[in-house]
Amino acid sequence: MNESLQQERNDSASETSHAAEAHFVRFINVQKSYDGVELVVKGFDLDIHKGEFVTLLGPSGSGKTTCLMMMAGFETPTHGQILLKGEPINDLPPHKRGIGMVFQNYALFPHMSVAENLAFPLEVRRLSKAEIKRKVARALAMVRLENFGDRRPAQLSGGQQQRVALARALVFEPELVLMDEPLGALDKNLREEMQYEIKRIHAELGVSMIYVTHDQTEALTMSDRIAVFNDGVVQQLAAPETLYEAPENAFVANFIGENNRLYGEVTEMIGDKCQVRLDSGETVLAKPVAAGGIGARTTLSLRPERVDIAASGAEASFDNRFRAEVREVIYLGDHLRTRVSVCGTDEFILKTPNAKHYASLRPGQSVDIGWSSSDCRALDA
Amino acid sequence: MSDSPASPLTTADGVPLKVSLRRAVRRSKIKAFLLVSPLLLFLVVAFVMPIFEMLWRSVDNPEVSTHLSRTVEALEGWDRESLPGEEVFAALAEDLREGQQARNLGLLSSRLNYEKSGMRSTITRTARGLGTLEPPYREALIELNDTWGELDTWKLIQREASPLTISYYLAAVDRQLTPDGEIVRAPESQRLHVTLFWRTLWMSLVITVLTLLLGYPVAFLLASLPLRYSNLLMILVLLPFWTSLLVRTTTWIAILQSQGVLNDLMVAVGVIADEARWQMIHNKTGTIIAMTHILLPFMILPLYSVMKTIPPSYMRAARSLxxxxFLCxxxxxxxxxxxxxxxxxxxxxxxxIGYYITPALVGGQSGRFITNYIAYHMQTSLNWGLAAAIASILLFVVVVFYLVFNRLIGVDKVKLG
Known part of the structure; x- marks a missing residue:
């Protein structure tokens, strides 16, 4: 009996710990309004596992930063609940949440040296001097700035400041780190370098990260899962591959990666495919994803790299084939971007590898192009 | 292969680079100078020159050497032990007679009167009585006015014959010279300026601290409120700037005087008894209240301009850490x-420190600043030398404060709007 009780306790313990793993951070139907007239965030639900890297991606003004600020405690939700490790934190002030945060412009304290900046969160936690020194040194080593402790933030380059900000958000060993467009101020090369750096640190420490950005490449490179925001609503929450390969609606398809759009009406369902009559009259076979029933308007979404030129010999697999006229060819080194006019649009893009048999394309030339119906997704209008 | 790095760089046609650069920028330099020259001229005429004039006047001492030139000459080689001889008295008589005819003895008699009270009437009476006198003058003059029989009188004339004097500065710090040239404190009844200097300094300090305490939260609000509220608040801060200084000061008289708004209100409410009305004006309290109010914008605006540049993310970062x-x-x-x-x-x-009009109006006797005595010496006692000395000391104090401040904070870090 004693044993079974023990067993039970173990079970329940592992269950709660499992629950904490799964529901490390939870947003439950969170809404936010600043002026009482308009909702900036309309019913946000999110469930983050421990150690996960989740990105909130969306155009500016879509509500992603507001969600991050609510998580940090700088904004209060108008409605709904935010849970951290199962505890509601709506009424917890920011300094009691123990969440690390990296700000858009780093927010390093300019009157303190780098080491003093890093020591600040440890001092407010009343750690001993020796302990502080040890942790600061370790944090500096983690971001490879061992010899920069005595410098002022103004004496550092943008990338170094970024590293210090990261180290400061991590030095007090929070379980959750929030990042608000942390790489926005860096140039392209540095940004890519820092993306890998953040990824490395995330993997090393196993902390959970919520990352806000409007840069889709950044989001795709770094995240375990991405929540695509638009107009205060999460359009799709999924892993990067899923978002790219299987967008659930027209906004996500457009926002993530390049995308050809064709507009039409569903005329027939054939097994797992649907037939769509385009506004220009052609008929296209597509994969119904978010299209309504027969007669509904739909947007067809097609990645440029999934369209091929029929001359390449792979035409057999294409159940959609059209005659197109080449308008423009842009040479991009490893690939070619060809703009053609087809199916009533002049803006249809093909991305083809820079291989010999594509090199002959010239503006004005007519070519056969084709794509598989499974790559052509029928989405909402 | 290339030129040695030690040889000066030259342009393509062989002119040294430095010369060439100087030529190239000369035109724009001249243009820039011409543009600022009106203001520069104005500053020199209206600011720099008066300051030097003031500094000069605080040590300038022409009266005795001009108007008693013969006496001063005759006094050379005097033993300072006994009364001077007949030739000195004769020279004095001649000097005074000439001064009497030219009617310019006033400056001389005032000047000597600053150093030794009674000298004004001594000189006036002697000059008037000279008409009938015959040589030998020595006994006759001492007969006419026995001040001439005192050794100290002659020592004074000899001392003040020098074209420069420190006696104005000594008077400004309540000191004076004895006939033998020692510096001693002025008689108790004449000590005034040191107290006033200290009062000016500590009251200015109190006013500065009060404006800081009152202005800091206002500046913070200004910097952190949304624009439409902060604009309104900014207008409220600037409104006093657009109101006449005199109006603001006299308004405080209306509010604070014993039959004024505040006292009436407190009597009506019952906080104080009618016969125990508070004296809040024409004393230090009045000066401090009115000047704190008047100078508040000068504290708020620099604070605001600095706070405006502090991103809110700093505080957020500190909170999140x-x-x-309060610690943040x-x-x-x-x-x-x-x-x-x-x-x-x-x-x-x-x-x-340099404020004049408000302490003059609301300061009464106890709330007056040193500036009010500069004005007094300029306008009433007409002792311009003393006024200049006090003003120079004030200028010196301000410069010292500025230098200390520069050393501690660094003027380059200061933002004035």
Missing amino acids: GGRP FRRVYFPLTIPGIAAGGILVFILS
Whole structure:
């Protein structure tokens, strides 16, 4: 009996710990309004596992930063609940949440040296001097700035400041780190370098990260899962591959990666495919994803790299084939971007590898192009 | 292969680079100078020259050497032990007779009167009585006025014959010279200026601290409120700037006087008895209240301009790192506002040290500043030398404060708007 009780306790313990793993951070139907007239965030639900890297991606003004600020405690939700490790934190002030945060412009304290900046969160936690020194040194080593402790933030380059900000958000060993467009101020090369750096640190420490950005490449490179925001609503929450390969609606398809759009009406369902009559009259076979029933308007979404030129010999697999006229060819080194006019649009893009048999394309030339119906997704209008 | 690095760089046609550069920028330099020259001229005429004039006047001592030139000459080689001889008295008689005819003995008699009271009437009476006198003058003059029989009188004339004097400065700090040239404190009844200097300094300090305490939260609100509220608040801060200084000062008289708005209100409410009305004006309290109010914008604006540049993300970062609100303020926000505190502090302090009109109107006897005595010596006692000496000391104090401040804070860090 004693044993079974023990067993039970173990079970329940592992269950709660499992629950904490799964529901490390939870947003439950969170809404936010600043002026009482308009909702900036309309019913946000999110469930983050421990150690996960989740990105909130969306155009500016879509509500992603507001969600991050609510998580940090700088904004209060108008409605709904935010849970951290199962505890509601709506009424917890920011300094009691123990969440690390990296700000858009780093927010390093300019009157303190780098080491003093890093020591600040440890001092407010009343750690001993020796302990502080040890942790600061370790944090500096983690971001490879061992010899920069005595410098002022103004004496550092943008990338170094970024590293210090990261180290400061991590030095007090929070379980959750929030990042608000942390790489926005860096140039392209540095940004890519820092993306890998953040990824490395995330993997090393196993902390959970919520990352806000409007840069889709950044989001795709770094995240375990991405929540695509638009107009205060999460359009799709999924892993990067899923978002790219299987967008659930027209906004996500457009926002993530390049995308050809064709507009039409569903005329027939054939097994797992649907037939769509385009506004220009052609008929296209597509994969119904978010299209309504027969007669509904739909947007067809097609990645440029999934369209091929029929001359390449792979035409057999294409159940959609059209005659197109080449308008423009842009040479991009490893690939070619060809703009053609087809199916009533002049803006249809093909991305083809820079291989010999594509090199002959010239503006004005007519070519056969084709794509598989499974790559052509029928989405909402 | 290439030129040795030691040889000076030249342009393609062989002119040294430095010369060429100087030629190239000369035109724009001349243009820039011409543009600022009207203001420069104005500053020189209206600011720099008066300051030197003031400094000069505080040590200038022409009266005795001009109007008693013969006497001074005759006094050379005098043993300072016994009364001078007949030739000195004769020279004095001639000097005074000439002065009497030219009617310019007033300056001389005032000047000597500053050093030795009674000298004005001595000179006036002697000059008037000279008409009938015959040589030998020595006994006759002593007969006419026995001041001439005192050794100290002659020592004084000899001392003040020098074209420069420190006696104005000594008077400005309540000191004087004995006939034998020692510096001693002035008689108790004449000590006045040192007290006033100290009062001016500590009251200015109190005013500066008060404007800081009152202005800091206002500046913070200004910097952190949404624009439409902060604009309104800014107008409220600036409104006093657009109101006449005299109106603001006299308004405080209306509010604070014993039959004024505030006292009436408190009597009506029953906080104080009718016969125990508070004396809040025409004393130090009045000066401090009115000047704190008048100088407040000079504290708020520099503070605001510094606070405006502090991104809110600093405080957010400090909070997210675990700091309690007050600790974040003390460790992060406050240190970043120090340049503003310094700018506002030095501005208010220097302005209030030199403030004149408000202490004159509401200060009464006890709330008066040193500036009021500069004005008194300029307009009433007409002792311009003393006024210039006090003003120079004030200028010196301000410059010292500025230098100390520069050493501690650094003027380059200060933002004045």
